[in-house]
Amino acid sequence: MPRQPVTMRTLAKELGLSLSAVSKALNDYPDIGTETKKLVLGKAAELGYTPNILARSLARKSSSSVGVVLRDVSSVYGEMYKSLNEVARRHALHLILYDTNNDRAVEKWCVQNLIDSMAMGIVISPVSEDISEIRESTRGRVPVVFLGGKVTDDSVNYVCSDSAAGTEAALRSLIEGGHRRIAMVCDSKKSSSRSGKLAVYRRMMSEIGQPARVFFSDDADMDAIWAGYLEGRRLLESGDDITAVFVVKDMMALGVIQALTEAGTRVPEQISVIGYDGIDAAGLPMVSLTTVAQPRMEMAEKVIDILRRHADDADAPPEHYLALPELVKRKSSGPASLRI
Amino acid sequence: MPRQPVTMRTLAKELGLSLSAVSKALNDYPDIGTETKKLVLGKAAELGYTPNILARSLARKSSSSVGVVLRDVSSVYGEMYKSLNEVARRHALHLILYDTNNDRAVEKWCVQNLIDSMAMGIVISPVSEDISEIRESTRGRVPVVFLGGKVTDDSVNYVCSDSAAGTEAALRSLIEGGHRRIAMVCDSKKSSSRSGKLAVYRRMMSEIGQPARVFFSDDADMDAIWAGYLEGRRLLESGDDITAVFVVKDMMALGVIQALTEAGTRVPEQISVIGYDGIDAAGLPMVSLTTVAQPRMEMAEKVIDILRRHADDADAPPEHYLALPELVKRKSSGPASLRI
DNA sequence: AGATTTCACTAAAGCGCTTTAGGAGAATAT
DNA sequence: ATATTCTCCTAAAGCGCTTTAGTGAAATCT
Secondary structure (H helix, E strand, C coil): CCCCCCCHHHHHHHHCCCHHHHHHHHCCCCCCCHHHHHHHHHHHHHHCCCCCHHHHHHHHCCCCEEEEEECCCCCHHHHHHHHHHHHHHHCCCEEEEEECCCCHHHHHHHHHHHHHCCCCEEEECCCCCCCHHHHHHHCCCCCEEEECCCCCCCCCEEEEECHHHHHHHHHHHHHHCCCCCEEEEECCHHHHHHCCHHHHHHHHHHHCCCCCEEEECCCCCCCHHHHHHHHHHHHHHCCCCCCEEEECCHHHHHHHHHHHHHCCCCCCCCCEEEEEECCHHHHCCCCCCEEEECCHHHHHHHHHHHHHHHHHCCCCCCCEEEECCEEECCCCCCCHHHCC | CCCCCCCHHHHHHHHCCCHHHHHHHHCCCCCCCHHHHHHHHHHHHHHCCCCCHHHHHHHHCCCCEEEEEECCCCCHHHHHHHHHHHHHHHCCCEEEEEECCCCHHHHHHHHHHHHHCCCCEEEECCCCCCCHHHHHHHCCCCCEEEECCCCCCCCCEEEEECHHHHHHHHHHHHHHCCCCCEEEEECCHHHHHHCCHHHHHHHHHHHCCCCCEEEECCCCCCCHHHHHHHHHHHHHHCCCCCCEEEECCHHHHHHHHHHHHHCCCCCCCCCEEEEEECCHHHHCCCCCCEEEECCHHHHHHHHHHHHHHHHHCCCCCCCEEEECCEEECCCCCCCHHHCC
16 A cells, blocks of 8 residues: 655644644754654654655755766766765765766756756856856856866866876876976867966976977867877877877877877887876776876865855855875886886 | 846736746646747746746656666766766756665665655666665655666566677677687676576587586675686686686676786687676777677666656556667687687 | 537645744743 | 743745636637
């Protein structure tokens, strides 16, 4: 028999109490008797009462779910979802995950939907650096945290890894390994310079008295691994006798490696490769990519943290968090002395 | 100025109509005038009205969000999320994704939460094959589709790949490539035999007059890649002169390959390896694992399909869908003649 | 012309919960 | 003894939408 759901009304009836008394007991209000509270809680446990989240959210005008809007769930940020989910669960929050597939229209739809579901917050890795539309539709209604280096507008909340520090760590490890002719492979001119990776590279190259050797892949729509592959080939054809290369994205780094090994260049014996992101695949034994990994749990915690603070106080000042990434050394890089 | 949200009441006031008229206009009811409908729709567009999803769901007693409860989001089913999300969006559905981390308590919490949010449906890759608890809490309240081969109880809905067909395709390709001494690596005794993979293997081995060479890794809590690694070593130590191996999970296959290459056995020249699942990583150039890939889009469509049908009609009979997987040949397998 | 049907709309209850204002009774103060 | 404060509870409005029952006017039928 499909007994019908037990609501607050059921509890109230059973105990001869008013609805408000039950509500107060369940929500730890101050003006409720200790005895009554016990009674209500007992009955609730007995009847297996669980609050209807929808009704509660509607009445409270804010739900307990946060929207996660990603350009591509099969990216680092998708992999960060696991951490995000765990942190969220600890705070009894629910995550609604959207993959916008890099489509601004879809992105807008997702954001609107989240607003209409009275989401408690939105974390988003936006399609474009132009976030005016997102700001427009979320305007004051719901706190937003931008994820990843795409947005570093100080008037909004954002969490990303400190790419300057990460880049420096990667390059320093190469330089300390004796490398001098170090190339850099970037995805897009804009994002690499905005995040500071490019600037750090330029500075460090000039510090060791080397020219900057930068390879740009500016075709946004290309598969990252394939983009990396093309740049790997260009790098080989450049004629520069490069001994190491720093790639701004792991996926592209895999493409670079592919191009190198295909041309008979051994990694890391002839050329060391370091990526950036710390994707799961980098850790596979047959991949074993040295990479600058982002501290996922830390970032996830910070995201939820900021969201909660801004949910409590709509006028809280914008917050920014730069997580310190960690260089994870694997088999794709080594000292320059490996060279024959 | 943070103008306050425009609701149906706003529209009604502006147009001098009743709330119900507005609702009917927006929801395509039959008993509403064509003119009025136009007026309402026009005003709605003008004021940028969007319905409050929470209120709607509460009133309708069913929401437009489906819960996706996965044992591990970084598995094949996590990778299927992208497809699921796309199909869902086409039907204006929202996906709430949970990672249970293989914990039954967490799983229960997730399911309960979905019920309390009046989810329109739940798709779940359950922690355990004992789904009594799940059935108990969802009992009639919400349609559930089980994902993956763990559950094949005909009294519930499930969608998974036809592992018998997949296994047959993999083994046939090996046999046609001239292989005879073919081993099989399984994760757990139960799941491999329940899904039929083991039976097919046994049958096909006997058909070519070969003994079954099965390696079980029964430690459930082990990292799949490491589990595969161990079985790979056992396989080498077995002394059997094996030329090919079929592994029931891609992640384990990667471990097997790792063990083989580490021992100086070349893949596929000396031993061919075929996995099962079709995870993204299998397609990476440096991995290039031959695998039995599940048709994600097709399965996603079927899942949503079943859910929708059962949401409309609570008494619809249970449905089962076996998707035909496809053998994707890559560099980890080849004909036996490669052997020196 | 009167009875019946159809059309297009409104009123009002309800979904399950929160929250504000207020009230009865007991405890303390004057 | 009355006035004041607490304490614990209730009543009722409200969140934004859906949906059933009902109503007056126009259209159709006999």
